[in-house]
Amino acid sequence: MKVNRICLNNFRNFKSISLDFKDNINILQGKNAKGKTNILEAIFIALTSVSFRNAKANEWIKFNEPFLRCDVFVQEKNFENKISYSYEFDKKKVFKIDDIKLKSLNELYDFSNVLVFFSDEIKIITESSLFRRNFIDSFIVKMVKGYKQNLILYRNVIFRRNLLLKGMNISSYYKEEMNALTKKAAVLCFEISRQRKIMIDLINEQLKDIHKELTKESLYIEYESIVSSFSKSKEEILKEILENFFKTYKLDTENKITNFGIHKENFKFILNDKDAKLFSSQGQKRNIIISVKMAQKNIFEKEKFVKPIILLDDLFNELDEKRIDSILDYLNDNQIFITMTDMFNIDRKNVNIINI
Numbered sequence: 001m002k003v004n005r006i007c008l009n010n011f012r013n014f015k016s017i018s019l020d021f022k023d024n025i026n027i028l029q030g031k032n033a034k035g036k037t038n039i040l041e042a043i044f045i046a047l048t049s050v051s052f053r054n055a056k057a058n059e060w061i062k063f064n065e066p067f068l069r070c071d072v073f074v075q076e077k078n079f080e081n082k083i084s085y086s087y088e089f090d091k092k093k094v095f096k097i098d099d100i101k102l103k104s105l106n107e108l109y110d111f112s113n114v115l116v117f118f119s120d121e122i123k124i125i126t127e128s129s130l131f132r133r134n135f136i137d138s139f140i141v142k143m144v145k146g147y148k149q150n151l152i153l154y155r156n157v158i159f160r161r162n163l164l165l166k167g168m169n170i171s172s173y174y175k176e177e178m179n180a181l182t183k184k185a186a187v188l189c190f191e192i193s194r195q196r197k198i199m200i201d202l203i204n205e206q207l208k209d210i211h212k213e214l215t216k217e218s219l220y221i222e223y224e225s226i227v228s229s230f231s232k233s234k235e236e237i238l239k240e241i242l243e244n245f246f247k248t249y250k251l252d253t254e255n256k257i258t259n260f261g262i263h264k265e266n267f268k269f270i271l272n273d274k275d276a277k278l279f280s281s282q283g284q285k286r287n288i289i290i291s292v293k294m295a296q297k298n299i300f301e302k303e304k305f306v307k308p309i310i311l312l313d314d315l316f317n318e319l320d321e322k323r324i325d326s327i328l329d330y331l332n333d334n335q336i337f338i339t340m341t342d343m344f345n346i347d348r349k350n351v352n353i354i355n356i
């Protein structure tokens, strides 16, 4: 897939701007705070409906303006589609494909073929397990239709279960409602953890060789799941999950919150047999992220049969030429967007330099 063109109105620091892109390497070059990352963000939002900066839509609108609008023209094979989104302060985001309003943001699934690398991403390794869950989940959302609904449903079920625990819903049906919500949560735990397991296995399959080749070090992701073994049958796993919900129920009533479930799972990056969160340098952490992205790129191509668009924010400011070269080799068939502050000499064909 590729992005041919973008038109922004009142998006971040841009009043009105249109940019045309080329098939292979697009370099957005300019001084700090010119809006390079904002452009990557605008592309990412069009394809996924959310910002990789975790910014809410109110922050996307240009200061002191009432609304924003963005058109992104994407092409896959010989078909071009226009994805548009607009947003008015404190209203709902509106997404359209070829001017037809989407009923659900899940309809963007077919266009969510994008990987992004930004400097803050080291947090996936250094911060709490929430960052790692979000990282893995946001990838599965792009790869598996329906996963997003399951996550939303699960969040909703746990929210209602917590309300019940807090006694804000004291009803004579308490017990029945608690049982129904717990059962629903257990089924969703099964589905979500199963998908996470499948994805971690797929990533690990790729990761080992990629990281060895790039760094000569060993790397894999360890999945600390609520499920003790995925080789058991669905019935057995569901039974185990339910038992664990009941085991923690007493604690739940004390803390008035659900203490068991897929929202408690963790992932560990194991570098040379040790947890990278505790035992790795800054450089090693960045390399881990690069390798994981490369693995994800391969999975996109193998499982979704599409070459994802790659957004590399500030990455090349920090890497030496040899490293940059090996990454560009790896991404030879993808459309890439690179932001850079320094003048950059890439000795390659098809480099499109855009001054911002």
Ligand SMILES: Nc1ncnc2c1ncn2[C@@H]1O[C@H](COP(=O)(O)OP(=O)(O)O)[C@@H](O)[C@H]1O
Binding pocket: 011, 012, 013, 014, 030, 031, 032, 033, 034, 035, 036, 037, 038, 039, 059, 060, 061, 062, 063, 339
């Ligand atoms: N909602 C907004 N309205 C207007 N300007 C904004 C908004 N959000 C961010 N900016 C401005 O965008 C600039 C940063 O853009 P960014 O894309 O991060 O720059 P860079 O080129 O360094 O990547 C800053 O000057 C910031 O004030």
Ligand SMILES: [Mg+2]
Binding pocket: 036, 037, 038, 313, 314, 339
């Ligand atoms: Mg930037």
